[in-house]
Amino acid sequence: MNTQKPTKFWLILPIILVLVIIFIAVSFYKKPEKVEKKILYEAILSDPKSFDPRDQVDAETYGIMYTIYNTLVEMDDSLTIQPAIAERWETKDFKEWKFFIRDDVYFHPDPAFGPAGTKKLTAYDVEYSLNRSLQPGGVGAFMLTDIVEGAEEVNQGKTEKASGIFAVNSTTLVIRLKKPYGKLLERLATPFFFIVPKEAVDYYKDEFARHPIGTGAYMFERYEPGNAVFLKKNPNFWKKDDKGKRLPYLDGLVFKILRNPQLALNEFLSGNLDAVEVQPVFADLVLKNGKLKKEFQKYKVAEHVALDVHFFAFNFEDKIFDNKYLRQALNYAIDKKVITEKILNNLATPAIGILPPGVYPDVERKPVYEANMEKAKELLKLAGYDGEKKIPELELHIDNKQTTELVAQYIQSTLKDLGINIKLKKTDFGTLLGDVSSGKSKFYYMWWEGTDPNPEIFMVQFKSDLLPEKGGYNFGRYNNKKADELYDAAVGELDPEKAKNLWLELNSFLIDDAPWIFLYHTKRVRLLQPYIFNYDNNPMEIRRYYTTIKSE
Template identity: 30%
Template structure:
């Protein structure tokens, strides 16, 4: 999506200072890619964050992948067969895929990579995502010596057998965690592999200068075709305003847009034409600890939802870089509750629910603490929510902590009202309704609100075991009706991943599973530069 803006003339000297790129950059096939932090790891078994994932998406491949329309597409597996009962997956591997060390990939490499994740000694944060594989949990717990449901019957066939059907399984396999790694490289230096990774991807690891940059070079033997750029340099730049200035100086090929800059950008037609992006499967809302007073009361949760003016947040704080969240599942997958009204801003209805909760006019309700991270944007949003709730008689105190401390406390169930964000791991309702709200997922596994509802659990458990999409959609609709009535979240908005891209950069396709500036799902092997001069 290209966003255009109105033309407002700028003084010549100001326009010159904001020149979007240097002409000589075009002649180099070096893509300078911003990251907001240093990657914690470059080992697929341990990736849980978007920063690490952004680098690893270019280094590794799995059996399948998501295309730019978020459909399952072949990767190292050129085809596959799923049994009618949904239990057996047989993948047929390409014969021309090589690791970066020159060795050809065979089915035993996938057998090793999946078994490694399930080995308790690896301590993979994603091991539980394979527990539906037959014998996986028993292997993880040390009860058996191999995983019954993982087989390599020949060099180019990899077979997975599940204990019970799991409809989103192919989407899960497209996650970076389940990419193939070479056993000899891991065992050569188990700890060091995360700093010197060897994969099969479009780019080959070259160097890593901590907190400065990660350098990858084009894999000219890549099985899906040689990349069009020679070098991919990830620039570690934590400050969004610094990233923006680097982009305007011609030192980055793309960047996110700092809050407060959108109006300025849209007044300049040159820069407005560089804005690309879509509404992403990327949520920003608040969660309630539903097992702890006072938010074990659904009427209080409903009161909070109707009290907040989401459209004002989107227009005045986000500069329209968001879409009002009316559902618990984002648009973009086979199921979406298009007709949901969500919780429209209605202070009178909020006051009625507050009274029904036992707190007429807020009387008797102690001051509520809202826990958020340390970002300026998080505080701005929280301040409006604080004011909206004050209007119905609710006092809210804001508490900001660093991200690691915030997560530890939320996972432990300590805060009662807190920031709740999520970027899709795979574009399926299961990643939202089951992972984030099913009762057995309570805590760090995803359900940080501790929401527990027997009917909801029944619907989402049935949906993940049902192969027919129409039946799954019906079950998810029933589950979402339960969630909307119970209100375990204070719904706010879906983010738009609007990104500034230099005009000479072509082939950069931003998807609904991308967060900017990380652009995890964007295929960088398709990106190329064209010659030209930026408009004055």
């Protein structure tokens, strides 16, 4: 006998109604479209060592830092100085400069600023940043110590503030020089003088190098060693486009760390990178007679002759290199055309001196030390190496990039024909740079890339008092009275034409004195995906991605 009571319909009716409503809602529900963030993916070949403007870093890291920080003024793609943090400036005598600071610039949000979360940038922040760059150990201090009143005292640790750098109020900064100088703006546009907040430096202390905070178009998000650096859009960036829209257009940047250039190219071809530099050793895979091969013509190209010079340098503390005839002999022994045409696949031109083609492009200059083995042998005899006296084995320090190694191996083979044995020591670039700066490396590969076409940027490598321990870049410990005199005369000359002649005279003098084995100037070719627009392209390799568009 069934003893269960019949279920009353009115008890289950609400459940049926709920199920019907859910069914209808699910049937008519339209999933919201996913908003695709516009993230641009680039590749770098090594891990960044620091993001602190005071520290010594490589060109790729500076490339990232340009997106995070701002300077008082900046250089555009046409190599012209433009307003940045300073919206305008004035000087009556080229000795006292007054800068008027924007009133709408904020630092990236961060806990370092306490409950407020951020703070408006003022002239006092600029004063702090410039003085911080001058303090002992700052790699760019030499750019101001020779011209700014009181800057040298800060660099020597005698005081914390230069008498020639002071904020008048929150929007006005004065920089007073020791004597009139017309190229101050070009110096202030260099990455040594990015503006940083004192609050963040005090908050993070030594970790500030891994937690950069600036006012740039992009904010530091995170760094995964061996993987990538992640940046996100600064929603409060001060710069706007011509229509009043706040920049940047992209939502973020990712710099993937791909130590193998072939892997980077493969990642680009697979669509995982939006831009990639074509490394010279792989140029023949992509280019033919300087143009894209048919199978690659769907990609865009951004190319230019770089504002750089590559070389093997001598450390003059090693007495063997204190011999001009030997240095000249080594230069004549090397065929730069073999390097540029065979090894670098025409993505370089033989060096024409210290100054690259982009500096004084109106002046015709020929490649230096064209290959002449007989002359090299004659110079070796004049150097005292006549067959009986042998040159001891030289240790050449290089980075671990494939291009560098191939060039070094060619030079190793060529110099062996002269009876000179070369031992190669290969490290990552960061280690190489540290060894070069400390003076440990006596014969080494290096390149120099200008942040603007000011010849002074290149010539600082030969000023006797601009040593690394003083914040300078005279890595080779070069010391020559005439070179110093020409340098000082050119820096102090306000007439552009007279200054030009002095810089060119110094360039010729240094070519003859051969402080380097002169190698080449690079041609930079970058492939872009077809949906990338407004990509920054300039000889300084500075990309801020203000107006870059990714439109898939």
